[in-house]
Amino acid sequence: MTSCLIRSVKYICNDIKFAAARVSCLTKNYINRPVCRISSVTPKEHPKMADRILPQIFKYVDDNTESYKQLLKEAVAIPSVSSDVKYRKECVRMVEWMQGKLKEVGATTELRDVGYQTIAGEQVKLPPVLVGVLGNDSKKNTICIYGHLDVQPALKSDGWETEPFELVERDGKLFGRGSTDDKGPVLGWLHAINAYKGVGEELPVNLKFVFECMEESGSEGLDELLLEKLKPEGFFKDVDYVCISDNYWLGTTKPCITYGLRGISYYFLEIECAKMDLHSGVYGGTVHEAMTDLIHMMNQLVDKNGRIQVTGIYDSVAPLTENEKKLYTTIDFDTEAYRHSIGATKLAHNGDKEQILMHRWRYPSLSLHGIEGAAFQPGAKTVIPGKVIGKFSIRIVPNQEPEEVEKLVFDYVNKKWAEHGSPNKMTITAQSGRAWTENPDHPHYQAAARATRLIYLTEPDMSREGGSIPVTITLQEASGRNVLLLPMGAGDDMAHSQNEKINVRNYIEGIKLFAAYLHEVSKLSK
Numbered sequence: 001m002t003s004c005l006i007r008s009v010k011y012i013c014n015d016i017k018f019a020a021a022r023v024s025c026l027t028k029n030y031i032n033r034p035v036c037r038i039s040s041v042t043p044k045e046h047p048k049m050a051d052r053i054l055p056q057i058f059k060y061v062d063d064n065t066e067s068y069k070q071l072l073k074e075a076v077a078i079p080s081v082s083s084d085v086k087y088r089k090e091c092v093r094m095v096e097w098m099q100g101k102l103k104e105v106g107a108t109t110e111l112r113d114v115g116y117q118t119i120a121g122e123q124v125k126l127p128p129v130l131v132g133v134l135g136n137d138s139k140k141n142t143i144c145i146y147g148h149l150d151v152q153p154a155l156k157s158d159g160w161e162t163e164p165f166e167l168v169e170r171d172g173k174l175f176g177r178g179s180t181d182d183k184g185p186v187l188g189w190l191h192a193i194n195a196y197k198g199v200g201e202e203l204p205v206n207l208k209f210v211f212e213c214m215e216e217s218g219s220e221g222l223d224e225l226l227l228e229k230l231k232p233e234g235f236f237k238d239v240d241y242v243c244i245s246d247n248y249w250l251g252t253t254k255p256c257i258t259y260g261l262r263g264i265s266y267y268f269l270e271i272e273c274a275k276m277d278l279h280s281g282v283y284g285g286t287v288h289e290a291m292t293d294l295i296h297m298m299n300q301l302v303d304k305n306g307r308i309q310v311t312g313i314y315d316s317v318a319p320l321t322e323n324e325k326k327l328y329t330t331i332d333f334d335t336e337a338y339r340h341s342i343g344a345t346k347l348a349h350n351g352d353k354e355q356i357l358m359h360r361w362r363y364p365s366l367s368l369h370g371i372e373g374a375a376f377q378p379g380a381k382t383v384i385p386g387k388v389i390g391k392f393s394i395r396i397v398p399n400q401e402p403e404e405v406e407k408l409v410f411d412y413v414n415k416k417w418a419e420h421g422s423p424n425k426m427t428i429t430a431q432s433g434r435a436w437t438e439n440p441d442h443p444h445y446q447a448a449a450r451a452t453r454l455i456y457l458t459e460p461d462m463s464r465e466g467g468s469i470p471v472t473i474t475l476q477e478a479s480g481r482n483v484l485l486l487p488m489g490a491g492d493d494m495a496h497s498q499n500e501k502i503n504v505r506n507y508i509e510g511i512k513l514f515a516a517y518l519h520e521v522s523k524l525s526k
């Protein structure tokens with residue numbers, strides 16, 4: 001109750017005009033029943049009355065913290081790893097589980113088939129996309145919410161301190177794969193909706209949902225579903241705004257609203273020297289080894305300072321203007337804390353704040369990810385791998401089109417391969433998604449900023465993000481509407497990494513943030 005009081009007081013301080021009304025709501029709320037019920041009038045007609053609802057919702061969210069953790073535990077326990085076909089059934093189970101939850105809050109839902117993907121020549125069925133609709137009141141704004149239910153792979157033996165698919169609470173943090181990317185935020189929307197119901201209030205907006213289970217593997221089939229099916233069917237006709245919660249604050253204390261993402265161009269460089277693995281004692285010295293070729297090729301891609309070696313790759317990068325340069329100086333970002341949180345000895349660019357931000361947001365970067373077919377497990381295995389696949393990606397930036405980047409990479413790799421002169425077989429394939437930026441001066445962003453100030457009592461930073469959510473630009477094009485990223489998690493959540501977590505505070509305050517965002521957007525003109 002003390003924390004609730006403190007928060008309520010902070011909330012009141014944000015808007016002193018309605019303080020008295022809020023206090024009366026809060027007082028009644030302590031006996032835990034819905035008060036200030038105004039379901040017969042829409043918030044748009046009576047915004048001041050509607051402002052009384054949020055304190056009740058915040059209290060409701062605090063009261064239900066344990067059940068929110070419980071639901072996240074259930075979601076994390078489903079290992080919906082999209083990159084490995086052996087977990088495909090779990091992906092389907094995850095989508096169906098979420099469908100059940102959306103139905104429970106009254107949404108009409110559909111599982112849309114998106115066909116097949118080809119893996120090593122085999123056709124593998126893609127998990128369905130969960131599409132939902134909640135509310136159909138023409139007087140209300142409609143928000144389309146996107147999220148993903150798949151996760152990156154995780155094994156305890158990768159170096160996790162606890163089982164990755166068991167949500168574990170420790171020191172105010174909820175550890176588990178998908179806790180922050182993206183199951184926690186997806187559930188956050190569900191809990192925000194539930195909180196409106198819980199205090200007996202009508203949702204102030206209509207909602208449309210697109211939840212997929214292939215985001216971490218290139219969102220296969222999703223663009224076609226959105227552009228060739230849902231759009232012609234009129235799914236986006238009444239959508240006014242699009243919101244995605246699938247990224248993180250820049251640091252650990254200051255909230256952000258995000259208006260840009262880098263794209264991704266992901267490559268599989270395959271080299272084959274034999275039709276099977278070979279005993280290195282028997283065959284070593286007699287064959288041109290695939291791994292030797294691959295290491296040579298991978299070493300041509302980027303230099304030790306992170307400069308990409310692919311010819312022409314920087315040509316289309318937008319030049320830095322003086323105005324843009326200034327933006328980086330005002331961003332609140334502690335490079336030392338960032339360095340410390342990942343345990344690095346020294347950051348690139350001498351740790352210069354502006355340079356670090358620019359290289360995360362507006363310049364491309366190339367990363368080497370791994371080698372399939374390599375003897376990566378512990379122990380002194382002595383084979384010559386017959387076939388290896390080197391994996392690397394380039395985070396691409398506005399103005400860089402995936403087709404153009406892919407062509408530059410293919411040309412460069414083919415040239416280097418020809419110079420190398422190996423008799424082995426080399427093939428390279430790619431999978432790409434575009435970068436995205438949005439207008440952060442739009443009223444939609446101002447509404448999200450007001451919601452953020454209510455919860456965190458500080459002005460959010462307008463940030464960009466180095467990661468990629470390929471469908472963002474598709475949603476922007478399909479809807480023709482303003483798209484906004486509203487992160488729930490903190491900058492040190494370690495998405496994709498060992499010991500991924502979400503802070504209890506970010507999860508719970510994030511639910512309130514989503515509820516406040518729905519409320520603020522309901523007040524925008526249509």
Ligand SMILES: NCC(=O)N[C@@H](Cc1c[nH]cn1)C(=O)O
Binds near residue numbers: 217247
């Ligand atoms: N939270 C967004 C995210 O993690 N996106 C992935 C997308 C991806 C992965 N492989 C191909 N695309 C990312 O790595 O940025």
Ligand SMILES: [Zn+2]
Binds near residue numbers: 152181216495496
């Ligand atoms: Zn991710």
Ligand SMILES: [Zn+2]
Binds near residue numbers: 148182246247
């Ligand atoms: Zn994600």
